[in-house]
Amino acid sequence: MSAQQVLFxxxxxxxxxxxxxxxxxxxxxxxxxxxxxxxxxxxxxxxxADKWSPFLDWSIWQNYYIPGFWDTARAALAAIVISMSLALLLAMGRMSDLAPLRWVTTVFVEFFRAVPVLIMMIFTFFFLSRQGWFPDNLNPFIATVTGLVLYNSSVLCEVIRNGVGSLPNGQREAGLSIGLSSSQTRRIILIPQALTAMLPTLVSQIIVIVKDTALGYIILYPELLTRARQLGSAEANVVPAYIVAAALFIVINYGLGRLAEAIEDRQRRRSRSAAKATGAAAMGGDTGGVAAGVGMHGKIGTGSTSGTAEEGY
Amino acid sequence: MLELINDFNVLTAFWMTIRLALWSSLFALIIGTIVAIMRLSPVGVLQWAGAAYVTLLRNTPLTLIILFCSLGLWGQLGVEPASRTSDTFIVDLNFRLAVIGLAFYHAAFVTEAIRSGVNTIPVGQAEAARSVGLTFAQNLRYIILPQAFRGAITPLGNVLIALIKNTTVAVAIGVAEAAYALRNMIEFRPDVILLNFLIIAIGFVILTLPTGLAVSYLSQKLVVRR
Structure with missing residues (x-):
């Protein structure tokens, strides 16, 4: 009997x-x-037919959707790489033994999690345009990536911290007892384990980033949505142009979502078999601790409400 | 700073943000609950439709949805949720279109939040309800949903906070909320650009921080003790 059927x-x-x-x-x-x-x-x-036939024309894809997709992918890729690196630094800072460093990173993280991404993008865009540090045509890209990085690095920092927090205490104690300093323990023992466990969350954060690149539309970054709008004006087919853009976004993000689920499943299976092999029941499942979906046995399951799927607004 | 706040009607802009958030969260909660019930129901078609809704809406950028509401839903398909005779036609229209977009988008996350709330309920609850002869509808109404909502306070609160921040996207269709005010402030007072940013950013901190605190207070107070 599947868990769902418990309801009726x-x-x-x-x-x-x-x-x-x-x-x-x-x-x-x-x-x-x-x-x-x-x-x-x-x-x-x-x-x-004349609203939809442009999509049969290769030049539409070549001139609008493919460059748009490329620009979306470029911004998302840059954002995820930089966010992840910054998140690691921030997490180290938040868990540091130095109180001032902890305060600064805490304020940074809490502030940028509370401020909408779009506000940061608009600010960065106009700020850069005024300063003129970069060529004008680069500003939208930099502003989009900056907005994404400030928000997502703060979120990922908290994910890493939660991951470290959910590790069994014995990990830290063992590190300390073999003579590592507390920062060495964090760096060598705790964070690597947290990172492995957060892989599914990282992938679902990529979905958030891909969706949020569309905010770049508002600051004139020529990503997929901007191109769809241009196509809509050029061919007078606004609705079909948006529908195709939405379909592209859905396909990309759905694929990423499935990838996150697959990684999560694999990790769960692995940690279970590892626990069985060593017989260390206390350790079992702890690697999956970051993904909140673990350990719902005995509850009314309704398909896969995986921990990763709950994020991603 | 006070001068900036007064000159650019920052408070009016934030009042618009709050109104957007309140109306959208109300409708998102209603739509999300209906979709969640569909996903829990014993009818395959409804489950499938609910799952399809969540997958489609959750994976589409909000900017696209809100833009579509204005350019597609209103501009091309002629859905007009405001009266042309009203003096505030354009303002009402853009506001309501933004609410439609925000509500339908966040409803998908509300559904997932409620489902995760259902996941916190022990199987015994539903089994007990069935064994005393409650039908599926009674089971939902008296046993499952009340506990699910209480168990889902934290994820629902997270959706609300995300929604408050996401109201900024309404600037894409010209709703005069906080992001719109920021753009105006930067355009007319570019000399104090950082201060402009900080005023709006702190406005959002003021909105989201108490919401977060209220959510964690409520989630502790309302948790179903087992």
């Missing part, structure tokens, strides 16, 4: 009938909603 009994003849009726109603509602959208689009001439 195996249906009897009456319940089966009821479920069928509900299913039909459900289909009707979904079909009605889709049908309304379809009818609306048809009514407004959005489903005509």
């Amino acid at each position: 009994d195996a249906p009897g003849p009456k319940a089966i009938r009821l479920y069928r009726i509900l299913a039909v109603v459900g289909v009707l509602i979904v079909a009605g909603a889709l049908g309304w959208i379809g009818w609306r689009m048809w009514d407004r001439g959005q489903l005509t």
